[in-house]
Amino acid sequence: MENPLITEPLFSIGPVPITAPVLGTWAIMAVLMAGALWLRRRLTSQPDRVQTVAELLVTTLDGQIRDTMRRDPAPYRSLIGAIFVFVLVANWSSLIPGMEPPTAHIETDAALALIVFVATVYFGVKTQGLRRYLASFAEPSWVMIPLNIVEQITRTFSLIVRLFGNVMSGVFVIGIVLSLAGLFLPIPLMALDLLTGAVQAYIFAVLATVFIGSAVEGGHAPSAAEKQESSS
C-alpha cells in the first residue's frame, strides 16, 4: 500500500508531472461535465426523475445559502454547488476499485480551500468595497487586526486539514483493514466512509458559505424582499 501522504507522478506532460489525484479529478470532471451537458439537453418544464433530483439539489442548495447568508443565492450558487458536488463525488469515488479519491491528497483540498479563500476576499471586496473590506479587519478594534488576519489563514487551513484528514484517514483505515483481513470485512467501514464523505462535503460547502457570508456581511444589509424570500 502506498503512502497517501506522498504523491507520486504517473506521467509527465512536458515539465508538468501528472499525479493520480489530477488524473482522478479529470475523470470526475469528465463525468460531471458529461452529466451536466446530458441533463442540460433534456431540461423541460415537465421534469422527469433525474431532472427532479437535479432541481431538488439546486433548490436545497439555494435554501442553504439563503438561510446562511440571508442573501440572494444566485452569485454564490455555482461556487458552493460545484464545490459540494465535486467533493461529494470525489469522496465517494473511493468505492470504485483502484480509484483513490482526489480529496485524500492534500493538494486537492488545498486547491479547494485556496479557491474558497480567494472567493471570500473577492466577494468581500465586491460587496463592501476594498476600503470597507479592509476596515472590517479592524473590527471591533484595531487591536484585532493581527488576529483577524490569522483567522483568515487558519480557517483556510482548517478547511484543508479537516477534509484531508477525514478522507485520507478513511482510505488509510480501509487499506489497512483490507490488507489485514478478508475481502468483505471492510464493507461496513466503506459504508461509514460513504457517510463521512457526504458529511465532509456538506461541511466543506457550509463552511465555505459561512466564510463568504461573513466576508459580505459588512456590506449592504439584506433588503426586506430578500428577508421575506429567504424566510419563505
Next chain:
Amino acid sequence: MTIDWWTLGLQTINAVVLIWFLGRFFFKPVSAIITERREAAQAELDRAAQAVATAEAERQAVQSDREAFAAVRTSLLEDARAEAKVERERLMKLAEEEAQSLRSDAEVRLKRQRADAQAALLEDASDLAVGIAQRLVSRLPEAALVGPFVEGLAGAVGALPAGVQEAIGRDGPALVRAPRTLSDTERQRIQEALSAALGRPLNLRVEVAPDLIAGLELEAATASVRNHFAADLSRIKAELITHG
C-alpha cells in the same frame, strides 16, 4: 509530508474550470427552469386570482341586480296591491249597485207575480162561484128558467130611450135568446109583454143559448137588453175582480 505544487496548481485550475462549467451548464440552466416554472405557476395563480376577482365582481353585480329587481318587485307589488284595492272597491260598489238593482227588479217582479197569482186566484174563485150557481140553477124546474125573467126583460126594454125602442124590430123580427126551446105559451107571453112595453106589436125570432143559464136576452140593432144569470154572474165576477 510534502506538497506537490504542480498538482496543487493543476487541481486549482481543474476546480476553477469545473466551477465555471457546472455553473454555466448545470446550475444556471436548472435554476432558470425552476424560475421559469415558478413564474409560470405564479402567472397561473395570478390568472386564477384575477378570475376569482372577476367572478367576485360579477357575483356582486348579480347581487346588486338582484337587490334592484327585488326593490322593483316590491314596488310593483305595492302598486299592484293598491290598484287591486281600488279595483276591488270599485267592483264591490258595482256589485252592490247591481245587487240593489236585481233586488228592486225582483221585488217588482215578485209584486207582479203576487198580483197575477191573486188575480188568477180570484178568477178561479169567480169561476167556482159561477159553477156553483150554474149547478144550483140546473136544479130549478124548467119553467123557472124563463118565466120569472119575462117581466124584468119587458121592464128593461120599456126603460130604454125612445129612439132605441123605435129601432127594435123595425128591420125584421127582434132576436130573443133563451136558455132552452120556448113553448108556444112562453113565446106568446114574451111577445105580449114586449109589445106592451114598446107600445106596438113586435115579431120575435127565438134563438136557444144555453150559456144564458136562466133568463132572456133581447138583441136589437142598436141595443142589447140582458136579463139572465150569465150576465149577472159576469157582472158579479167583474165586481169581485175589480174590488178584490
